[in-house]
Amino acid sequence: MSTIAANLRQNPWRLLLAINAAVIVGVFVHKIQLPPYVPYIHLLVDYHFGFIKRALIGAIVALFTDRVPVWLVFALGGATWLVTAGLYARLFQKTFGFTAKTLPLFVFVAGSPFFLKNFMHTLGHFDIYGCALAIVLLLMPAGSLLFVATAALFATVLVLIHHIHLLMYVPVIITIVVIRHYLTRGRNRTNVAFGAVAFATVSALFFAAQFWGTMPIPEADFVAYLKTRMADPSRTDLLQFAYIWYQPLAKEISDTWGRLPHNILGVPVFALLIWLHTPLWRYFASLIGALASETHRRLVVAALIGISLAYLVMFAMVFDYSRWISNWAVCMFLTLHAVKMLPAARETPPILAEDQKTNIFGMILTLIPRVGIVRPF
Template identity: 75%
Template structure:
């Protein structure tokens, strides 16, 4: 058995990743879920409110929200996302030995499932979940475009920052899986533009008209009435974010910028550790059989990256943003693999010593974090 593990370290990495995930989970449940919990309390009691969809759905089932629901709901969504990603990888690549390095560098990346475990209860994972669903289901008709628009609307209602975080990636998946296959006929284009317009209009409404129309004290009192344990008033400390204007968020971000920029070298190092994966992605794009597809994929990656650059200037949760940016690239890679290619792209070498070292380092890093690296 030991000999077999030495011969195939990638399987051992998978086992170690599972152990690391368990450790991250046990650490996570010891921390107070300030922001995730308050999102379960906020609903549409005072009318249309930004960031209130999840809380509104929870309110349909229970009038009092226990703290453990953050971990139960977040854990359930995490398990569904992880299971669907495994299914996606199996369908796109398969689990032959030659594809294990790619799977470890994706599924075992501190950017991905491990960081989603650390941010359990936050809303980022919903964007990833919906994008994976769109990669799994057939893209045969305009119903696919409508479904993508519906997913995007739900994401903006969950949190309007999804307009920059996962909606662009969803749009890229729709373009690569539907429009490049079925063409850009008048009806196709009209539905696409209408969908983008509807999502954009909803974002503007949420951003500028989703503020709670009552004094903060009345708002917090309502949240307090929904708590299963009213004594945990510290969990309501973040009620102010429903009143904070965009200008204040930008000001806070730029005030923290000098300190937060200290984490950029760490982010750069983490990205570099995924070099075999990025090299494979580059070769995958180069192998596409149609020149226009290569240009569209390159432009799509730039657009998605620019969206995250804007997020860096607006909100200071840098560790989350860089992690989700990497996840978006992982998902776009799967969409690119589905496009016609001139030849098969060679898999990441499972025997290359440097790649194995990268795989072990990526495996042993438990997470990236929320605001600052680690």
């Protein structure tokens, strides 16, 4: 027994992986007992009254059912989570492979409270769709314009799901396209022009959704219509967020800054969580430093800054800070995979599996079940 305990202390990564799985199950059991206010109403809203923001998922659901049960939030969200987890496992296998040496890296990423565990906590929210589509882009061939076109299509879908994806996952999608297509395959007039037009189109769609995508009818009529889409119209408590289809950008920013003194108290917690990922960030920095091209290194750093600036804008506009910081970290994880696909001048040493400090950080992150939606935990 003492030998087993000593081995676990020295190399606990398989155990941490199992604990993470158990934690995720616990988060799911807890989540399905909570009323899905925002996720449910998104399944009800469609394009019945014309083009409006945040309506794509509801419009797709409307193709299959006239009445939306509450359990569909968890069924659809759970299925999306499983697909995303499977896609990420495939991506990790493709990029790094599953070996004893890469297991600490997998635990730090897949077991991070920023990633799959928080996606489980936010089950039914739209964030995970951006992650899933970005992973698909990391898995598919990137040699032709079809790759750029697919990325543009994914970005369009995400903006139609929720226009804030222009800041949330479109920047990392652009990063993936630049790294996997333009840096690897080279640039020419055709693919540069195609990419520029695609970006302009997605940006125009964002502005259309943001400024012309509000509901064109009185809120009372809108709520009455949503009740006709509910499997149980008596659950009017689930419609309390109908106002978000009427709220202008100025009001969202005003609410965010009004809550800032209280919400900013969570920043030290976010900083601590980021610090606990130090072994992962060091590995990421080493990957960037090992790139064969100085140009590639500079562009990767610029991309990371660009992604982070987009999230700073989100922090100023909407106050779901725990979600934003979690998705920022996920974008960092996905960019790490993209960087690994670039030519390197030397091999980057993996995260040390036997390092005691690394083991402690991994254990702490494993035991943290989620980051949250607005405030930490």
